[in-house]
Amino acid sequence: MSDVSLRLEAGRTLGLVGESGSGKTTLARVLLGLQRPDAGTVTLDGEPWVPGTERDRRPRRALIASVPQDPYGTLDPRWTVRRTLADALDAAGRHEPGGQDAIEELLERVRLPLELADRRPQNLSPGQRQRVAIARAVARRPRVLVADEPVSSLDVSVQAQILDLLDDLQRELGLAVVLVSHDLGVIRHSSDDVIVLRAGEVVERGPTERVFRDPQAPYTRQLVSAAPRLLL
Numbered sequence: 001m002s003d004v005s006l007r008l009e010a011g012r013t014l015g016l017v018g019e020s021g022s023g024k025t026t027l028a029r030v031l032l033g034l035q036r037p038d039a040g041t042v043t044l045d046g047e048p049w050v051p052g053t054e055r056d057r058r059p060r061r062a063l064i065a066s067v068p069q070d071p072y073g074t075l076d077p078r079w080t081v082r083r084t085l086a087d088a089l090d091a092a093g094r095h096e097p098g099g100q101d102a103i104e105e106l107l108e109r110v111r112l113p114l115e116l117a118d119r120r121p122q123n124l125s126p127g128q129r130q131r132v133a134i135a136r137a138v139a140r141r142p143r144v145l146v147a148d149e150p151v152s153s154l155d156v157s158v159q160a161q162i163l164d165l166l167d168d169l170q171r172e173l174g175l176a177v178v179l180v181s182h183d184l185g186v187i188r189h190s191s192d193d194v195i196v197l198r199a200g201e202v203v204e205r206g207p208t209e210r211v212f213r214d215p216q217a218p219y220t221r222q223l224v225s226a227a228p229r230l231l232l
Contacts, residue, residue: 004040004202006195008144008176010084013167015191015208015224016180023200024180028148032066033057045143062092065142067166069135069149075121081107081132082117088139106135109172110165127158131165138169145169163190184227188212196220217227 004027016024031037031042034048041049044063065130068074075084085103089210109116111130119133130150137145147166151159170177181187187194187208192213196204196219204217215221 004195004200006205007052010143010174010176011170012192013170013177013190014019015187015194016178016197017182017184017187017194018099018184018197021199022197024182026200027197028066028146028178028180031144032064032146033061034129062140063142064144064146065140066138067130067134067137067145067147067150071129071150072121074127074133075129077121080118080120081112081124084132085117085135085139088136092140097188102139106139108181109169110135110140126154126159127162130154130162132171134162134165138173138175141173142175144176144178146178146180150179150183152181152183159186162187166190184212184223196223 004023006014016027018024026035030037030050032073033042033052033054036051041048047060049057065119068146079087082103088122089102089106103117104114107117111129112128112135116128121132124132133196133230136152143165150166151162154162161184166177167181169175177190179187179190191208193206194204194208195202196211196217198219203213204215211220215224
């Protein structure tokens with residue numbers, strides 16, 4: 001990637017969009033501290049985040065969380081929803097042995113009924129699994145949420161529900177959200193601002209509606225023209 005800069009703000013969603021190989025996921029991994037950039041730095045709450053060691057980041061790791069593309073691959077199939085969320089709460093120092101209030105609060109926050117607490121991932125629908133993954137992510141009360149293609153594996157009807165949930169959580173918790181997607185409809189649905197990436201470079205950025213209604217870069221115009229429904 002080359003000369004990429006961005007600023008995240010509490011209560012706003014920044015969309016990263018571009019074709020496969022554009023650098024979206026690489027940038028997300030750098031923000032999460034999972035990949036070291038060739039040059040440059042990342043600060044979190046005004047303090048150094050990248051570069052640095054994981055040992056340095058560990059005391060502040062709860063400040064940033066991720067929502068995966070495929071929750072089934074990141075949820076332990078042996079664990080019930082209850083145990084998954086209890087583990088996340090334990091890591092955050094928010095769960096007392098035998099206490100269920102925090103687990104019930106998380107389930108309610110992601111709009112899941114309490115009776116699902118004793119099910120395992122294989123007994124949940126794809127949308128329910130993604131809601132569990134989101135609940136696990138917000139259990140530690142992060143300041144930043146990085147969602148990398150969080151709805152790409154879901155049916156269209158379920159996609160909108162998950163995106164609406166992320167929007168609600170952003171407002172309720174004051175999160176700064178990074179939404180990564182190749183789908184312009186997803187980005188337009190949920191992003192306040194957008195960065196368009198191509199081959200590791202920023203080709204356009206700005207408020208989402210401005211970029212979609214009046215794209216300036218030829219590549220952005222190409223993306224938008226390929227999805228005319230977005231302009232309705």
